[in-house]
Amino acid sequence: GAVVSQHPSRVICKSGTSVKIECRSLDFQATTMFWYRQFPKQSLMLMATSNEGSKATYEQGVEKDKFLINHASLTLSTLTVTSAHPEDSSFYICSAQGTSFSYEQYFGPGTRLTVT
Amino acid sequence: DAKTTQPNSMESNEEEPVHLPCNHSTISGTDYIHWYRQLPSQGPEYVIHGLTSNVNNRMASLAIAEDRKSSTLILHRATLRDAAVYYCIFLQGAQKLVFGQGTRLTINP
Numbered sequence: 001g002a003v004v005s006q007h008p009s010r011v012i013c014k015s016g017t018s019v020k021i022e023c024r025s026l027d028f029q030a031t032t033m034f035w036y037r038q039f040p041k042q043s044l045m046l047m048a049t050s051n052e053g054s055k056a057t058y059e060q061g062v063e064k065d066k067f068l069i070n071h072a073s074l075t076l077s078t079l080t081v082t083s084a085h086p087e088d089s090s091f092y093i094c095s096a097q098g099t100s101f102s103y104e105q106y107f108g109p110g111t112r113l114t115v116t
Numbered sequence: 117d118a119k120t121t122q123p124n125s126m127e128s129n130e131e132e133p134v135h136l137p138c139n140h141s142t143i144s145g146t147d148y149i150h151w152y153r154q155l156p157s158q159g160p161e162y163v164i165h166g167l168t169s170n171v172n173n174r175m176a177s178l179a180i181a182e183d184r185k186s187s188t189l190i191l192h193r194a195t196l197r198d199a200a201v202y203y204c205i206f207l208q209g210a211q212k213l214v215f216g217q218g219t220r221l222t223i224n225p
């Protein structure tokens with residue numbers, strides 16, 4: 001199946017700093033990428049939908065100025081958590097969608113962010 | 117948001133079949149039913165999807181009710197590696213997947 005990678009897999013940063021997470025589709029072109037956040041023992045929560053070459057669409061309650069998303073190519077999307085705080089500590093997961101009519105998505109392995 | 121109902125947890129024994137139910141009474145005629153699973157500390161993994169007919173792949177089978185208001189994911193011979201949270205999702209004409217709480221499947225050796 002299609003492969004999606006994320007980098008880094010784990011990051012620890014100090015409060016107030018910014019962190020960038022990369023999501024890459026390795027063997028297919030992804031016209032749409034999605035970013036999710038997952039807190040311990042909870043389900044995935046969609047943060048935003050990103051289409052290549054256009055601005056991301058954020059879900060209600062997600063601050064677009066805090067979670068900057070860039071989808072500059074068909075194989076790369078980045079999520080930057082700006083001025084991170086301890087409450088931003090979470091598991092961030094991206095997914096990429098190819099051109100299948102059935103909207104199948106392929107997920108990355110996730111990035112564990114810890115803000116101290 | 118698209119709403120599905122699944123049991124919070126299920127338990128089965130290794131090498132036995134597992135039937136994971138899902139209710140989706142608000143599904144419309146063009147919505148695909150998707151199943152994903154998530155192992156601990158990993159991203160979700162695609163399992164199977166279908167529209168109307170039952171579907172089989174190397175991982176599982178998907179049985180869809182005739183009225184499409186429910187479906188069942190079937191693992192024919194469960195292994196310890198199948199222990200995960202299984203999510204049943206359908207898309208209401210949109211691209212985005214809305215995850216519910218899923219079913220936590222425990223496999224006993």
